[in-house]
Amino acid sequence: MVHEIIQAQCPDCSPDEPVPHSILKEKPGMLIKCTQCDAVHPHHIEKKRQKEVRVVVSSGESSFIRKLTLYSDEALTVGDEFVVEDESTGEASFVIVTSIETDIKRVDEAITNDIETVWARSTDKVIAKISITKGWQTESIEIEVPGDREFNVGEILKEGQERFLIKKIKLRVGGFLRDEGNSAQAKYIKRIFADSMERVEFLSRPKKTYRKITHGQGGSIIRPRGSASWISKKKGED
Structure with a gap:
């Protein structure tokens, strides 16, 4: 017979760190056996508390309110994505968290138990x-x-x-x-x-290029006042 294996602390050989155990009996009380020392002992699974959180979802110019059930010790962060449902129609919407409101202020991350309202944005459209x-x-x-x-x-x-x-x-x-x-x-x-x-x-059109004109070594081009023509003058000439 193959027994399901779970991780749990063993009171005999590993009271602090979980080790593999095989399940001998599930109900009415779970009985497990340590695979390291063969000790048999009861195992109690603590049910996690849950909390219903109010979610305000914006979609374009409108918004609507949904509810989300999370474990009380679960962390929620801005940027997290999840699905919320309309209880009356069963219609589901994908949303992304934009802000989290606690009883003190708005934050980027919080434990569910501290959250008052989650602000989210619909990502369906x-x-x-x-x-x-x-x-x-x-x-x-x-x-x-x-x-x-x-x-x-x-x-x-x-x-x-x-x-x-x-x-x-x-x-x-x-x-x-x-x-x-x-x-x-x-x-x-x-x-x-x-x-x-x-x-x-x-x-993307080719840019026009211009070639600089020089007149011999040390020559420069000057334009006298009142004339539309160009003359060349070398250094040292009057």
């Missing part, structure tokens, strides 16, 4: 904010995309009749992505910066 430079002017547009939609530096996007090239991406947490091929999911992006294709084509 997000608004991608894009700043597009056209010529010497910049305009902003907003598009709704799935939260896991990836944007890449160097990617060409199309909105209506317009096409534009992503130049850099500002993350919600962290700095900018600038190197071509760098990418991030929409739910982690604060703003996208792009150039219109007309601007890209203009900037």
Whole structure:
């Protein structure tokens, strides 16, 4: 007969550190046997306390309230992602924690037992904010995309009749992505910066070059007042 193995302290050979034990009996009281010294002793599993936490979820311009059940000693951190459900419809939403409120102040991390309210942002659908430079002017547009939609530096996007090239991406947490091929999911992006294709084509045109003209060693070109012509004058000449 194969017994299930669990980790537990042994009162005989390892009272401080868990060691492997085989389960001899589960109910009404668990009885286990140490695999190191063969000592048999009862084992009590303490049930963890749980707490229901209020979650305020923002989605675009609106917000809604959900509830989340966590273990009381579980830590929650800004940036954590989880699923909340609408109790009436059963509809689930993926959210990401943006702020945590305790009975004292807002923090970036806290134990569930100390949390009053969790502020989160829905990541099922997000608004991608894009700043597009056209010529010497910049305009902003907003598009709704799935939260896991990836944007890449160097990617060409199309909105209506317009096409534009992503130049850099500002993350919600962290700095900018600038190197071509760098990418991030929409739910982690604060703003996208792009150039219109007309601007890209203009900037990629070869630049005109000019050749400097000299007239012999030590010569310089001067332009006398009132004349549109150029004359050459060497050093030491009057």
